[in-house]
Amino acid sequence: MYRYDQYDHLIVRERIAQYRDQVARRLNDELAEEEFLPLRLQNGLYMQRHAYMLRIAVPYGLLSSAQMRMFGHIARKYDRGYGHFTTRQNIQFNWIELEHTPDILTDLASVEMHAIQTSGNCIRNITTDEFAGVAADEHIDPRPFCEVLRQWSTFHPEFAALPRKFKVAINGAVEDRAAIAVHDIGLTVLRNEAGEIGFKVMVGGGMGRTPILGSVVREFLPWQHMLTYIEAIMRVYNLHGRRDNKYKARIKILVKAVGLEEFARQVEQEWTDLKDSPSTLTEEEMARISAYFPLPAYETLPSTDPRAGHEDNKAFANWLQRNVKPHKVPGYSAVVLSLKKPGVPPGDATAAQIDFVADMADRYSFGELRVTHEQNLVLADVRQSDLFTVWQQVKAQGLATPNIGLLTDMICCPGGDFCSLANAKSIPIAAAIAHRFENIDFQHDIGEIELNMSGCINACGHHHVGTIGILGVDKDGSEWYQVSIGGAQGNNSAIGKIIGPSFSAHQMPEVIDRLLQVYVRERTEEERFLDTVQRLGVAPFKEHVYATPIASGALVGEDEYA
Template sequence: MYRYDQYDHLIVRERIAQYRDQVRRRIADELTEAEFLPLRLQNGLYMQRHAYMLRIAVPYGLLASRQLRMLAHIARKYDRGYGHFTTRQNIQFNWIELEQTPDILTDLSSVEMHSIQTSGNCIRNITTDEFAGVAADEYLDPRPFCEILRQWSSFHPEFIALPRKFKIAINGAHEDRAATQVHDIGLTMVKNEAGEIGFRFLVGGGLGRTPIIGSVIREFLPWKHVLTYTEAVMRVYNQYGRRDNKYKARIKILLKSLGVEEFARQVEEEWADLKDGPETLTEEELARVAAYFTPPAYEQLENIDPLAAHADNKAFAKWLERNVKPHKVPGYASVVLSLKKTGVPPGDATAEQMDFVADMADQHSFGELRVTHEQNLVLADVKQSELFEVWTKIKAKGLATPNIGFLTDIISCPGGDFCSLANAKSIPIAAAIAERFDNLDFQYDIGDIELNISGCINACGHHHVGNIGVLGVDKDGSEWYQVSIGGAQGDNAAIGKIIGPSFSAVQMPEVIGRLLEVYVRDRTEDERFVDTVQRLGIAPFKDHVYATPIAAGELVGEDEYA
């Protein structure tokens, strides 16, 4: 994985020293909160309901075991013993004291980590497939391009004060596991008829207040032009994106107002002055960065059936089916560690669990691990012969719930328990739904289904693209929840449709139950929930949900996480 060079170390050291002085001046009241706000946001520090929240960058979701141990140390020393992994493959700490933040950043720098550009109107953390480099269906490893874009965008003087935040995702596999269609820029690696590698270039995707699927502005861009073409897009956005209204400031609004053809024309016009310029990538530069992502020392192994020696172990078999993914190297597999055990807020991991996972990475996965945008962790390079041992160990730590892709593999933001922007709590809703449907036999019968929860319209829980999406809304000062169905991420990304009036918190588990009843009643063989919704439309689901009143009851876990 990538290691800092002398420039990275210098930049981070100087940023920490600068920030330490800013904190000192804020504590001494030499800076007002209004003056300090943009300075702290440049370092990933937010003020939330109860305390400061620090968001730490995990570039393209890749962590070394030593870095995860440092995150465990921070959770233990500066927070309340846990961290929250996010849908942008980062980690957040929710109980941070301002005075300690410079020391946290210093600790992070010792393992080549930082919190730069995890907030603010800049290019945020660049994300990719959590199985990048090991996926069996991969065309080309996207991580070198992620790193090239990270280096290019960090402290870029032209794009450090954009009209609004900006998000980029890159996918290098046949299946889009990076959600490229709902990013400001979505890059999909493709081959043309001559066998040359390039990018299918999408612009203007995004969720939030105005959810939109991205539009293709170039079907094939040779890889060497990825920086210059991205810069052309950014220049058009930076010049014409709205700054008078933050709700209309994203690039998706600009693209929609101009139209795809006119936007693309302006990009091409801007690119004419950049094409073949000094930022054009060379074979040598790509090879230099790609050298950081060389494959580990795989052994020459044959594929085996891990279940053969444990044929009577049904629990192990279920885990293999849901949590173990194919690997491009014979004899190896990728293991997803579920952070969705019932009773635990989705995406949360304790310091003890982080230390444990770091040890597992050292023992079984060449000292590396991944963060998924579904808020789970991955050991990417596990020998098939060691899968039973791995399962036994992680089961003891609550990380082996065989629910990846199932109903209880819920994506959720922290919501109103922490976030000052939230209209409603997310965690208790996730807990109540997980408790209601905590039956693996039932989940296996229901099959693949994505349930996403956001506490506000900013959509940090990606509710728009959930097969079932739940959005917290304010209704006369009370917390209510709007439900949409039919959303999807990946190759066939779609925005869900709202089924009708919102529900109270205590009604939500029954609402989900009624939606599933329609699916079970009307599905065809091998049809997923989202397929049934897209075939039938929302009408039968809406009719059944609202047919009779839903009684109020007690919400599981309502006060547990406050």
């Protein structure tokens, strides 16, 4: 993984010193809150309902064990003993005191981390496939390109005050696991018929108030021009993006307003003056960056059946089926650690669990781990012969729930329990649904379902692309929930369709149950929930959900997570 050079260290140190002075002036009332706000946002610090929240950047979701342990240290010393992993592969801490934030940033710098690019109208943390570099279906490892983009975008003076936040994702595999279609820019690394490496470039994707799938603006861009072409896109957006209305400021609105053809024309015109600039990538530069991502010291191992000797262990078999993924190197597998144990807010990990995962990375995965945009963790390089031992250990820590890709593997934002922007709570609803459908055999029977939940229209929980999406809405000062079905991420991305009027919090578990009843009744053999929705449309699901009134009862977990 990438290591800071002397310039990185200097920049981060100087930023911390600058910020420490800003905090001191704020605490002494020399800076008003409106003056301090843009300064703290540049350092990842938000004000939420109860306390400050600090969001820390995890570039392209890649962590060393030392960096992971630092999260455990921060959770114990500065927070309430846990952290929350987000859909941008970052981590955030929700109970931070302002006076401690310069010390936290200093601690982070000691393990080559920071909180830059996690907030504000800048290019945010670059994301990618959590299995980058090890995926069995990977064309090209996208991580060196992610790192180039990270270095280029950090403190880029021209793009430090964009019309709105800007998100970029890169995928290098057959299957898109980076959700590139719902990003401002989505890049797919590929080879053309001549074997040359380049990118398919999508622009104008996004969720939030106006969910739109991105459009292909260029089918093949030679890799040397990744930065120059993105710079051309950014210049067009920075010039024409609206600054009078933040709800219409994203690039997706600009592309829709001027049309894809005209937008592409302006980008190509801008690119004409850029494509032979110093930002053009060279083989020497890519070789330098790629050297930070060497292959681990893999052993020559036979591919083995990890079930051998454990054929009667159903729990282990379920875990292998859902949480263990193919690896490009024989004898190895990638292991997903579920942060979705029923009764625990999705994406949360305690300091003890964080330290434990760091130890597991050292012991079984070359000291490295990943954060997924589904809010789980990954040990990317586990020997197949170690899988049973790994399962036993992670199970003891509550990290082995065999639900990856199933109903209770929910994406869920912190919602109204923490976020000042939220219209409704998310965590109690997630808890109630998880409790209702905790039976793992039932989950395996109904198969793959992505349930995504957001507490407000900003869509931090990616509800638009959930097979089942839940959006918290405010109705006459009360918390209600709008439900959509048929969303999808990946190669066949789709925006879900709202089934009808919203529901109260207490009705939500029954709503999900009724949706599943239709699926179980109507599905064909081997058909997933999404397939059934796409075949039948929304109508039969809507009809069954609203056929009879849904009683309001006690919401499981309401008191616990209030």
